[in-house]
Amino acid sequence: MKKLLIKDVLLLTMVEGSNPEQELKKGNILIDGQFIEAIGDFTYNADEVEILDGKDCVALPGLINCHTHAAMTLLRGYADDMELMPWLEEKIWPREAKLNNESIYWGTMLANLEMIKSGTTTFADMYFFMDEVAQATLESGMRAVLARGLIGFDDNEGEKLQQSCDFIRTWQGQGQGRISCMLGPHAPYTCPPEYLEKVIETAKDLQVGLHIHLAETQKEFT
Structure with a gap:
């Protein structure tokens, strides 16, 4: 050849x-x-x-998409022109509850294809079923910084944090270094301060960064 x-x-x-x-x-x-x-x-x-x-x-060097929920390409156009919280509570969260690991895998593969075609070679993703996101990333050849989304009001918050730690230990450095991991507390409105402090301490122990939604709307400034 x-x-x-x-x-x-x-x-x-x-x-x-x-x-x-x-x-x-x-x-x-x-x-x-x-x-x-x-x-x-x-x-x-x-x-x-x-x-x-x-x-x-x-x-030129590949572009970097610094914040994605790659598999949400499957929800493109599903709910537009809404304020954040009604959009999440009335449309997105109920629909996401019906997604499964196969949906996340193929949604991520579609997103990766679109990113590659537009010159993006690296993305930072926070979502769920992240093992499928990582596998799709390996197969696509892209580079990614991956984090499992964490909710601090969940009854299983401790278990979910442990699962995030396990995900990091499994995937950190895979794909000849193309995959790196972070902890992903979802947002200040879904993670109370004491939970955020716990996540921060865990991130320090694991020597990883944080991926979080912040200052998304005007209401967060008032």
Whole structure:
């Protein structure tokens, strides 16, 4: 199988402190299977590569989606133009209660496909059935920071926190380091202060970060 050569593409160099003339530089990209072998100016044998013309195109590092519920692609358009709490309580939470692990897997696969097609290579996701999210991420080839959503008013809050810890220990660093994990307290309105403090201490013990909804609406500022 021939290597792929993207020829004469504009490269976004990402050199810190560079001026505009240095930020974009014409060059080539050589790809061998799943790996980028070379970037810039280099010699190559035209008989050994498949050439893709990169003229009028820009190559840049993958985009990062910093907050997702990937499987909610299945609910796209289900309930629009509503305030947050009615949207959650009347529409989203009842519908989510009917989702299962298979729904989450395929919803995540769909979201990953859409992200890849739009240039996103990394996403941070907080949801449930996260083992399925992690598996879909492995299979899609993406990079992700994953967290099980935690609710602090749940009678099983202690058990759910332990499940989150188990998830982190299972998946942290999987996929040759493409998967990393956090703890995911849902929001201040679903996690009381004492529960948030417990989650924070647990995160410190596990040496992971937190993924939380914050300042979502004007009401949180009043």
